[in-house]
Amino acid sequence: MTAVMAPTRAEVCVVACAEAWRGDGEILASPIGLVPTIAARLARATFAPDLLLSDGEAMLVQGTWALGAPPPVIEGWIPYRAVFDLLYGGRRHVMMGPSQIDRYGNANISAIGDFARPTVQLLGVRGAPGNTVHHPTSYWVPRHSRRSFVAAVDMVSGVGYDRAAAAGPEVTRFHEVRRVVSNLGVFDFDTPDHRMRLISTHPGVSVEEVRAATAFEIDAPDEVPTTRLPTDAELRLIREVIDPRQARAREVPG
């Protein structure tokens, strides 16, 4: 057997994102963006075989397939209206890509600056308000910096823990921000008041580097573990099956 080349940072990130769906069972995994898309396919191809995945349009599909290629087997029809119905019932875990996120997991995909006249208009809140109050949500941030990990987001699109608690039981009932993955590390909110916590740094990244790139104080244990490396089987799936053209390297260099 030939030796497998060491994992890149992008590949570590793919596996860290895939881990967000571990244990989710038979629910719809909705990855938004490139690295989460590779990650969701990898998760289903390995440790989360019951996940449902869509083709990004309106079909539920089986199998493991390459970015940009047609999926092998259609197993269901899920137009947008069916996604809404499904998400209200909670059988979904989305991974979105916010431009800003704060220490309680409030996330902004709508607009930067004053909403009345933003300095940078983004997409709009899309489904983030509804997603975050109905089913687990995770986030992927490819460029971890003080501009993306901010003290306060300009427009709360995805609801974080402090805002959910302030809004009341109808919001906290199904609310869960599961995990945040950046190009530097992995974070969760498993602290007494649900502040963001560093749970691992990617190989070659120090805790100081994460702190310096974060505009809020971040909880971290005394000993922060290193993000787990992809297995050889995972690397083969990423490199040969899901992303043979290495689109991931454009999103996460190095």
Added chain:
Amino acid sequence: MADKRMTEADVVAELRSGMTIGIGGWGSRRKPMSLVRAILRSDLRDLTIVGYGGPDVGLLLAAGKVRRLVYGFVSLDSIALEPHFRAARQAGAVDVTEYDEGMLQLALYAAACRLPFLPTRVGLGSDVMRINPDLRTVASPYGGEELLAVPALHLDAALVHLNRADMHGNAQFLGPDPYFDDLFCQAAAAAYVSCERIVPTPELTAAAPVQTLRIQRWMVRGVVEAPHGAHFTSCDPDYGRDEDFQREYAKAAAEPELWTAFQERYLAGDEPAYQAAVAARTTAVPA
């Protein structure tokens, strides 16, 4: 049975400045672009435009037709951000009601059901509540929860583009997703369907299962035959999105000088002139 065939100009003649107009499709997918282009050529103004926005919204903003925008997002899909929408927002040039995508569906569904509101969790806890201060909550009469009451959003008119229709207004989607076109029609006082081809009614079910007949004639006031009417958005399976043209649009939309040239080349004439300019473009560009 009524023959509801119309032209784009007939539809625009029934619209008025200040109306609330819902536009079907989703992002840069199956948008009634020939009807939008007809509005660009009209003297309509001060419109409230409702939809899951794409280049329809961008073009109407650029032409100064929009007073208020009600949307869950505005995107070109393969190009994430709509340049005209960005420019209008960043200039503070348009009033907006930004909703979650699901809230918009509920608002239209409430209107279609003639209900004053529908309750939901969607929006609670988010800044959608802050930027829309007229939103109200409602206590569950069964106890326990206080939910957002999404107000009904009544449309004066709805514009949608389908693959096939008959002259009576029965219309069919043949692509992967009906989007919310039927809901837009049902929430509207008058709905107008453009389509790739008007066919005799029996052909509708000869070619595809009856479940694709999402739009029924009772929802529809007018039917417009508009081949390539969704261009440059997608209209699968008749045609996909014209990605090359969309790139040209987005590039031009981000630069005022390029935009002037784009308008002169594609938008100065009527719909046949637009389609001819698009056809000339594809034949003129060497492979």
